[in-house]
Amino acid sequence: MEIKETNEPKESLNFIEEIIEEDIRNGKHGGRVHTRFPPEPNGYLHVGHTKAIYINFELAKKYGGLTNLRFDDTNPVTEETEYVDAIKRDIRWLGYDWGDREYYASDYFGKLYEFAVELVKKGLAYVDDSTKEEIEQMKGSPTQPGELSPYASRSVEENLDLLERMRKGEFEEGVRVLRARVDMESPNMHMRDPILYRIKYAHHHRTGDAWCIYPMYDFAHGQSDSIEEITHSLCSLEFRHHRPLYDWFIEKLEIFPSRQIEFARMNVAYMITSKRRLLLLVREGLVSGWDDPRMPTLSGMRRRGYPPAALRTFIDKAGVAKRDNVIEYELLESCVRDELNRTASRVMAVLQPIKVLITNYPEGQVEMMEVENNPEDASKGMRKMPFSRELYIERDDFMENPQGKYFRLAPGQDVRLKAAYIIRCEEVIKDAAGEVSELRCTYYPNSRSGSDTSGLKVKGTIHWVSAPQALEVEVRLYDRLFTDPTPDAYEDRDFKEFVNPEALTVIPKAYVEPALIDVKPQDHFQFLRVGYFSVDDDSLPGKLVFNRTVTLKDAWAKEQQKGV
């Protein structure tokens, strides 16, 4: 593929793109680019995986290549079909398609076994009868060279025979392994005669009981890349030390030379990506499940209401490099807001209601007010919302003793009801507990939005809903799951100590305008002046549930904090 030359300012490339473009210039693999996303089906996909998915699919797309989906399913003990399905669903939701190229490392078990036989024949692999402890012992340490196994000198014939019998199930689990003969003195621990096959009498989610020996990661991953003729095998930094071995197999087996390139995983502040810890949160009921909107899983973020396009932008802006990083939560929120600002319809919803009675508005009268659906996008058109004598406004939008730059409703003050009239607060009604229970207001009949001849100038505009027509809904306010940006970074403290008790606040009864009657799960809205919300999967007809995806930026809250 030709790289397009343009006169535009030079696009800056990340280090992986540099390598790819260099390869293309050199005509490597005929300029072909083929990547893969290789999840292990033993857990749900999370933010961290999002980066790997994005990089693999986007890079291939950029250079006219393809991306395979390959499940690295070489450990039947931990892997399940349930995860395979969830992973596929999540990748599709993110916006990527692998066509018919859905592969499994287990598809290659036969081929991998042949590779193993070939290594044995070349004198490059042997069956080791040592115990797990002995192998560990002989492996040495980073500063101590390892020592050669007494079984390393077995003849090719004996090794062939033993390997065959391992495969046939003649030995008990754990008594023998197949090892590559590499270098027990290498400073790289992975080169010290790594284990290739182990015996496991476990049922595999795809191959059933056809095998009782299973290849290790190092003997399956690279060769799978090679079998699929993957040109650029992208993985995270911790696999750096595996690369010499990856290359060793390619050289000894004389197979397709895929190239492994490592990049730094993405960490996001206030999130964790340890599968084990995520599982703990689910098991211990700290969240409602893998798709709890507080979870950093793809399914959780979907349910939270993050648009896939926002996630892609987020990954893109976070960038790709090799240094450790913690991406600020604010960048994620910024990307989500940016996307939703352009796409989400505006509606009015009152979360903490306070009743307003317009005393000079005719009883029983209902006017339909025109409101734009999205001021950022005129093509979204207008809708009508009912206005009547009895309304709800947000409790925060009234202050009995306003101070500072508060310009919402207050006794004797005017405020604009968005898309409707200007009203004045005449009287404050309180209940027995002294809480404000109702506001008596008057409206200016000639101040109607669009035909305002009142000449009045107000400082504030607030949202509202008409009480008789309002829909009662449940609203779930979500916030970050942890109170610390790196909850799992402390050696002396358990990450669960940092679970944010305010990450979920349920409002059982909030009011929304009647236009929302027909919404469906995953629909996104901006509750005017409040935040972005999406319809939760738990919603039923007549019992809608909205999840707060992200708040709107709130300059007023910031202002108030300064005063404290």
Add this chain to the structure above:
RNA sequence: AGACCCAUGGUGUAAUGGCAGCACUCCGGAUUUUGGUUCCGUCAGUCAAGGUUCGAGUCCUUGUGGGUCUACCA
């Protein structure tokens, strides 16, 4: 401890020996029938010390700091 990797504003990422830029955050201002959006502006950075060079964020050396590796997990 050894090997390997990494080091640029608060955060993330560019600059490929030649003017240290962009985004997010923060702060200030303009606009606004969303205290949203948009627009403008401010603050703020090359880990340290040597060396090579006309010229170093970039190359070399040493140091410092951080990360990774010592599973019959991936």
